[in-house]
Amino acid sequence: MQTISLCWPPRTAYKRIAKYYKPICKRPSTRGNQKASPSIPRNRHLDLLNKVVLTCTRATLPVYKTTNIAVLHEESKLRPAEIELNQTTQLFAEQRETRAEAELRVVGPIGRSKAQAVKDFETFYASIPRNDLQVFSDGSKNKGKDGATGGGYIVTQYDIEVARHLFSLGLNTEVFDTEATAATRGAAAALAQPSARFAKDLWIFLDNYEVTLRLGSHFNGSSQSVFDEFLDISRAWAQRPRLPHLPPSEIRIRWVPGHLNILGNEAVDKAAKERAALPPPSNPICTLASLKRLAKVNACKADIQLWNIISPQYYKDLLYTHTNNTILFSLKRATLSYILTIRSQHRDFAKYHKRFNHTSALLLCSYKKRKTPLHLFFCKKGKAYSTLIKSPLSEAIP
Numbered sequence: 329m330q331t332i333s334l335c336w337p338p339r340t341a342y343k344r345i346a347k348y349y350k351p352i353c354k355r356p357s358t359r360g361n362q363k364a365s366p367s368i369p370r371n372r373h374l375d376l377l378n379k380v381v382l383t384c385t386r387a388t389l390p391v392y393k394t395t396n397i398a399v400l401h402e403e404s405k406l407r408p409a410e411i412e413l414n415q416t417t418q419l420f421a422e423q424r425e426t427r428a429e430a431e432l433r434v435v436g437p438i439g440r441s442k443a444q445a446v447k448d449f450e451t452f453y454a455s456i457p458r459n460d461l462q463v464f465s466d467g468s469k470n471k472g473k474d475g476a477t478g479g480g481y482i483v484t485q486y487d488i489e490v491a492r493h494l495f496s497l498g499l500n501t502e503v504f505d506t507e508a509t510a511a512t513r514g515a516a517a518a519l520a521q522p523s524a525r526f527a528k529d530l531w532i533f534l535d536n537y538e539v540t541l542r543l544g545s546h547f548n549g550s551s552q553s554v555f556d557e558f559l560d561i562s563r564a565w566a567q568r569p570r571l572p573h574l575p576p577s578e579i580r581i582r583w584v585p586g587h588l589n590i591l592g593n594e595a596v597d598k599a600a601k602e603r604a605a606l607p608p609p610s611n612p613i614c615t616l617a618s619l620k621r622l623a624k625v626n627a628c629k630a631d632i633q634l635w636n637i638i639s640p641q642y643y644k645d646l647l648y649t650h651t652n653n654t655i656l657f658s659l660k661r662a663t664l665s666y667i668l669t670i671r672s673q674h675r676d677f678a679k680y681h682k683r684f685n686h687t688s689a690l691l692l693c694s695y696k697k698r699k700t701p702l703h704l705f706f707c708k709k710g711k712a713y714s715t716l717i718k719s720p721l722s723e724a725i726p
Contacts, residue, residue: 377409390665392674398638399672405654407631415627427541434540436583445585452582458486461524462531463514464584464595467506475499476608479506481514482595485527491517498612500622505551505615507536511543512558515579519561525570528577535586543581550617628652642673670701677701 385404386393401408437445456462467479476499483491493513497506511532518530534540544562547555562579570577584590614622635650648671656664669675678699681689693699693707 374409374413377413381406381409389668390661391668391672395668395672395674396640398635398640399643399668402635402639402643402650403656403668403671405652407627408634411627411630411634414630415623431541434581434583436537436540437585442585446590449582449584449590456531457528459526460529460531461485461490461518461521461527462533463511463518464533465507465510465514466534466586467503467508467510467536469503469506477501477503477506479510479513481510481517483514483518483521485521485523490521490523493517496608498608500612500614500618502550502615502617502621504536504539504617505554507534507539508543508551508554508558510534511539511581512554512561515558515561515565519565519568524565524568527570528574530565530577530579532579532581533584534581535584537583540581540583544579550615550620552616640672643671646671673701675701 382397382400385400385406386395388404389395389400391400391403400406440448462484463481464484465479465481467477469475469477476496478494478496480492480494482489495509495513497509501509511534515530515532518524524530532543542549542555543558545555546559565579566576632650639648639650656667659667673680676689676699678691681691691699697707
């Protein structure tokens with residue numbers, strides 16, 4: 329199942345995306361005044377992709393070929409092709425820098441314990457010249473329904489706080505974007521300090537490892553403009569006026585262990601959480617990271633909406649609700665087959681035979697009981713009966 333989930337959307341849909349969303353060309357009609365018809369119908373591509381999806385579902389699930397299509401989508405957790413294409417095309421512009429290139433610029437956890445990482449950072453922080461400017465930045469996201477984000481930074485020099493600022497980015501940004509924005513604004517504030525000419529280096533400390541890896545390099549992902557702005561600040565820092573005896577300097581980025589009572593990091597973390605609860609700005613932006621989340625949410629909503637429309641009545645009678653949980657795939661194939669046949673009512677059941685007019689089928693079992701979907705649990709001949717008489721129905725029947 330994992331192989332199918334990883335392979336079918338990117339590989340199968342790779343060539344179909346451009347064709348599916350290509351503007352439909354009208355070809356002239358050769359039959360009088362009849363309307364021109366599309367040269368490449370989009371439904372044709374959807375049918376081809378849906379055929380692949382259904383083949384995957386039938387290969388994965390122990391079900392009959394005549395099982396309802398909506399049931400196949402629901403039980404296999406494979407979405408229809410149109411929903412997958414819509415999600416993929418919203419993210420087609422995303423590009424990422426390789427992690428190997430970014431890890432060369434920053435010292436991270438490197439397999440250390442939290443206690444050891446804190447000890448190493450405190451030792452390193454004590455060795456920084458006090459005339460250097462230091463920026464502690466952090467971002468936060470509310471856990472409530474609104475999911476508002478906020479960030480902040482603290483600039484220190486000679487163990488004195490010289491600047492502090494908090495800000496809110498609204499609802500359409502993620503923690504990744506807020507962390508990058510806080511570090512960039514903190515670097516800009518440090519560059520603007522009159523005492524910057526006394527400093528050799530500018531140190532940026534933040535606890536988001538991914539942002540730490542990306543800062544200082546060209547990044548084509550979320551908040552690309554923020555990372556480009558940080559590069560401009562880095563060049564401006566190297567060219568700023570400084571005392572004659574100071575050698576050329578640069579902006580240095582360092583990862584700091586978060587939530588481990590490191591003074592500067594804890595102070596800015598608390599301030600960022602307070603700022604996230606404040607009203608959003610008047611002109612909020614939507615970042616790529618937020619767009620990815622929204623695209624995923626929209627795909628899930630479309631999946632649920634489609635299931636509510638096309639779900640069979642017998643699933644509604646079972647009060648079954650749509651879910652993306654794949655825990656059933658951890659069961660044995662024979663057990664999974666029993667559960668799916670009960671849900672879909674697609675097996676050697678009396679109602680099934682009656683529906684398709686199977687005149688030679690037996691509607692009663694050897695105990696003269698009608699073959700219902702739950703018959704295998706209550707039949708004394710079945711293996712489940714011994715479990716049923718010892719346990720309540722809610723535990724015995726999945």
